[in-house]
Amino acid sequence: MGSNAPTSTILSELISTTLETIDAAKSVYLQKENFNKLSSYLEKTASILQQLPISNSNDPGTIKTAINTLTKHVSEAKSLSLECTTRNKIYLLLNAKKIVTLLEKNTKDLASALNQFAFLTASGAGGQEIIKLSNVMFDTKYQTTPTEDGIIEKIEIGIRERSVDRSYANNLLISIADAIGVSIEQSVLRTEYEEFKSEMEKMETASADVTESLQIEQIVGLLGKADIIATVEEREKKYFSKRNSLGRQPLEPLQSFYCPITCDVMEDPVETPTGHSFERRAIEKWLVEENGLCPVTKTPLKSSALRTNKTLRQSIEEWRDRNTMIVIGSMKSRICSDEEDEVIISLGKLQALILERDLHQEWVMMEDYLPVFVSLLATKKFRVRSHVLVILRILATNHDDRKESIAKTENAIKLIVSSLARKIEESKLALELLTELSDNDLARTMIGNSQGCILLLVTILGGDDPQAVNEAKQLLDNLSFVNQNIVQMAKANYFGPLLHLLTSGSESVQRLMIETLSELEMTDHGKLMVCENGTIELLVTMLSHNDIDMKKAAILALEKLSGVPQNGLKMIKQNATEILLGILFRETLSIPSLVEKIVATVMNLALSLTSQEADQGEILFLQSEEDVFKLFSLISLNGPNIQQNVLRTFLAVCQSPSGLNIRKTLRKISSVQVLVQLCEHENQTVRSNSVKLFCALTKDGDDEAFMEHVGPKCVDTLLKIINNSDSVEEGVAAMQIISNLPRSPKMTQWILEAGALHVIICILSNHLHKPEIMIDSASGALCRFTISSNQELQKKVAETRIIPVIVNLLYSGSSLTKKNIAVSLGQFSESSNGLSRPIKRKPNFLTCCLVSPDMGCMVHSGICTTESSFCLVEVNAINPLVKVLDEPDFGACEAALDALLTLVNGEQLQKGSKVLEDGGAIAKMVKLLSSPCVGLQEKALVALERIFRSPEYKQKYKASAQMPLVEITQRGTSGMKSVAAKILAHLNVLHEQSSFF
Structure with a gap:
């Protein structure tokens, strides 16, 4: 912008540039925290600039200078931010310290430039704000992350030590990939490295600094040693190109490779100031023992003067690599020799080499040794097979691709599995190898499908070698994660041998098998199979064993197996519950670690009572009041895990066929008091289960128990749960408690004062956005506020204008919601007759003649x-209630019928019947005479007996009602027969005094 441009224009350009810089800074991926700090300063700067009162200044030249200076430094920040979003990520990571330095300089420049604006603001407060921001920016410090510092340090060490270890470079490059947020997949990492290399080469070409060029070359060279950026084909090509150029015979070491002290080839050569090289450990020991004199020159020498001879060390390493390549390449023929001793010696040498370096293992794989090793597993020579199993395990460890290669080698898995059946030593080696291989998906599937593998593993489980047993368990665990292998286990009769060992083995074997059951991953189908042939009976018997370890193993196994309802029911029938509770209450001091396991098992048994399988009949559970008290008391003595399991136990039992007795017992032992306290528990799961159990206990009434322990604070807590809980089920349970609590005036007043009515109205008014079960519970809770005995409370509800809303719910709500709404409307309607205001008429002829009959x-x-009389006709509730009479749910149908029948109470019979007729209700009531629900039949029958006293309805419905009424006279209850006969008499089908029925 030119110097003649208006001040407002260049200020506008500065603000625009600042906003662009903020966006650029926020887009930086690396050093995000640093650039976020910069962007926050720039945001505050932009805010100040936008409020800058430049029009009041008397020195526009000074303003322009300040703006131009600030624009220059903001542009520098923008350039730095853009560079850090476009440059190669590896480059940015390695230059982290340089970027931090530039950030600090730029921020200080911005602070100095911003400070010039302090005198331009009109108010003193504005100037103070600028000065404060300027001071903060000037003092700010940016930092590299520990990850960045660590990577830079590793690079410096790698360059300094001239490391040629590819694993060092591999690990370094993986650390860099993690830091810059890219995948370590070979193609992705290679692309990132090539971009970095290209960028570095351009910088090296452009740089006039020899030191900088050398450093760039060293960094590129160090990272280039990582073979994870090369494909397998590239590594093989490089390997064979080098190996084929070496010749066939190993070279003798040069004389300079030997240490003058040890006379062995050096591994870590160090150089003295006089130019002589020694093995580091040897010379350091020499100087301690020989008073600090050089072994060659006999002159004084200090350890601090020793320096790593990097050139010599690299030469020795290259010589070793060359000879190792030749040895590995030429050893295959000797390994295939017919002479066992020669084969053993060669395998031993090869094993030593692959243990030495991971690089040697890769060379062995490139030389295609796998088919040779596998062929040796078919030999009859035990020592050869054992050596091969060890080598294969070394090759497989921590290398998923090699595991897959071994599995793909023809007959490999089959032959390794065969070794499981041989001598103990070989079997253990095969087991270790198979366990290692089973971490790979393909190998795991092939092992699991290998004929005889599972049975052999079961045999090992029955052995006395703890290490082999643990390996077998681990392998079985790995195999169980593949569905096909679970099926294969069943086909191989895996559980048969295991159960045989359970029932017929020695005690130590039995304990081992029980432990195996508790630790193995099994599907529900597998757990059922285990428990088909006496396993549960055996495990329950073991609970009474004197050996603590046997008892513990049985508890762990029962916990695992009890997760399937069928098994849980079998355990209950075997008296497992009482035995477990006996252990829990009388023996836990000796085995405290099992409390949680026992409680978890009892919980599983309780949950089985609520399953479909438990519908066959009532099953006794927790019959002793003492056991109920002791089990419930654990809630107050233990942590969240046990608390929630005890709560779930009682919740399940309360929902079972025998739940009524348990609920009575719980109320009797003052459990309500504990549950009220737990409704405020900080653990969400514990609180949720407490609320659900509390809800279950309120279903049976017992006002005394709840009036004693539930007060205003508890009601407030329940409403907070309804409003704030993330669990719909917990909120519903809290709402149901509100609905079920005693309907005494005192309790209702507490609930009203806590704001429950407002919460209920909000839920019902927003029913389209609430879960159905919450609408069900809210509509149920509304019923307690609509009882006809408290018309003042009814008016409060009506004043919320909720009645039209709930009438609409009769069309769209669930069956339970329709039932609850019908109940509330019926309760409202019971009050309507007394609340309907009489029509006032003046006693003169003219007024009487002018009064319209439609006014009432x-x-x-x-x-x-x-709002005043809650009349069903006024709120247009007749048609929706009549529609509910078609509901398949008898509860909803009966509640709707009750509500409609409030219109024909007492003197309202004639007028009410007319309204019901117009709404189609009477025809529906005739249909209800054939309902399978006796209660509905009876209510419809009694109502129709009164309605049919009117000749109009008697004549209209005579034909349709006759047959259902005759059916009732033949098959109904005695009371219903009498009423049906009376109606038939009204219809002139039967004389009132007939004794036919």
Whole structure:
């Protein structure tokens, strides 16, 4: 922008540049925290600039100078930010310290430039704000991360030590990939490295600094040693190119490779100031023992003067690599020799080499030794097979691709599995190798499908070698994660041998098998198979064993197996619950670690009572009041894990067929008091289960128990749960508690004062956005506020204008919601007759003649409104209630019928019948005479007996009602027969005094 441009224009350009710089800084991936700090300073700067009162200044030249200076430094920040979003990520990581230095300089420059604006602001406060920001920016420090520092340090060490170890470079490059957020997949990492290399080469070409060029070359060379950026084909090509150029015979070491002290080839050569080289450990020991004199020159020599001879060390390493390549390449023929001793010696040498370096293992793989090793597993020579198993395990360890290569080698898995059946020593080696291989998906599948493998593993499980048993367990665990292998286990009759060992083995073997059951990963189908042939009976018997370890193993196994309901029910029938509780209450001091396991098992048994399989009949569980008390008391003595399991136990039992007795017992032992406290527990799971159990206990009434322990604070807590809980089920349970609590005036007042009515109204008013079960529970809770005995409370509900809302729910709600709404509407309607206001008429002829008959309610004859008399006709509830009479749910149907019948109570019979007829209710009531629900039949029958006293309805429904009524007279209850006969008499089908029925 030119110097003649208006001040406002260049200020606008500065603000625009600042905003662009903020966006650029926020886009930087590496050093995100540093650039976020810069962007926050720039945001504050932009805010100050936008409020800068430049028009009041008397020195526009000074303003422009300040703006131009700040623009220059903001542009520098923008350039740095853009560079850090576009440059290669490896480059940015390695230059982290340089970037931090530039950030600090740029921020200080920005602070100095910003400080010039302090005098331009009109108010003193604005100037102070600029100075404060400027001071903070000037003092700010940016930092590299520990990860960045660590990587830079490793690079410096690698360059300094001239490391040629590819694993060092591999690990370094993996660390870099993790730091810059890229995948370690070969193609991705290679692309990133090539971009970095290209960028570095350009910098090296452009740099006039010899030291910088050398450093760039060293960094590129160090990272280039990582073979993870090369494909397998590239590594093989490089290897064979080098190996084929070496000749066939190893070279003797040069004289300079030998240490003058040890006379052995050096591994870590160090150089003295006089130019002589020694093995580091040897010369350091020499100087301690020989008073600090050089072995060659006999002159004084200090350890601090020794320096690593990097050139010599690299030469020795290259010589070793050359000879190792030749040895590995030429050893195959000797390994295939017919002479066992020669084969053993060659395998021993090869084993030593692959243990020496991971690089040697890769060379062995490149030389295609796997088919040779596998062929040796078919030999009859035990020592050869054992050596091969060890070598294969070394090659497989920590290398998934090699595991897959071994598995793919023809007959490899089959022959390794065969070794499981041989001598103990060889079997253990094969087991270790198979366990290592089973970490690979392909190998795991092939092992599991290998004929006889599972049975051989079961045999090993029955052995006395703890290490082999643990290996077999581990391998079985790995195999169990593949579905096909579970099937294969079943086909191989895996559980048969295991159960045989359980029932017929020695005690030590039995304990081992039980431990195996508790630790193995099994599907539910597998758990059922285990428990088919006496296993549960055996395990329950073991609970009474004197040996603590046997008892512990049985508990662990029962916990694992009890997760399947069928097994849990079998355990209950074998008296497992009482035995476990006996151990829990009388023996836990000797085995405290098992409390959680026992409680978890008892919980599983309780959960089985709520399964479909338990519907066959009532199963006794927790019959002793003492056991109920002791088990519930664990809630107050233990942590969240046990607490939630005890709560789930009682919740399951309360929901079982025998739940009524348990609920009574729990209320009797003052459990409500504990549950009220747990409703405020900080652990969400414990709190949720407490609320659900509390809810279960409120279903049976028992006002005394709840009035004693539930107060305003508890009600407040329940409402907080309804409003704030992330668990819908917990909120629903809390709402159901509100609904079920005693309907005493005192309790209702507490609930009202806590704001429960408002919460219920909000839920029902927003029913389209609430879960169905919450609408069900809220509609149920509403019923306690609509009882006809408390018309003041009814008016409070009506004043919320909720009645039209709940009438609409009769169309869209669930069956339970429709039932609850019908109950509330029925309770409202019970009050309507007394609340309908009479129509006032002046006693003169003219007024009487002018009064319209439509002014009064069709049923109550007075003036009805939704808020004042809650009339069903006024709120248009007749048609939706009649529609509910078609519901398959008898509860909803009966509640709707009860509500409609409030219109024909007492003197309202004639007018109410007319409204019901117009709404189609009477025809539906006739249909209900054939309902399979006796309660509905009876209510419809009693109502129709009164309605049919009117000739109009008697004549209209005579034909349709006759057959259902005759059916009732033949098959109904005695009371219903009498009423049906009376109606038939009304219909002139039967004389009232007939004794036919």
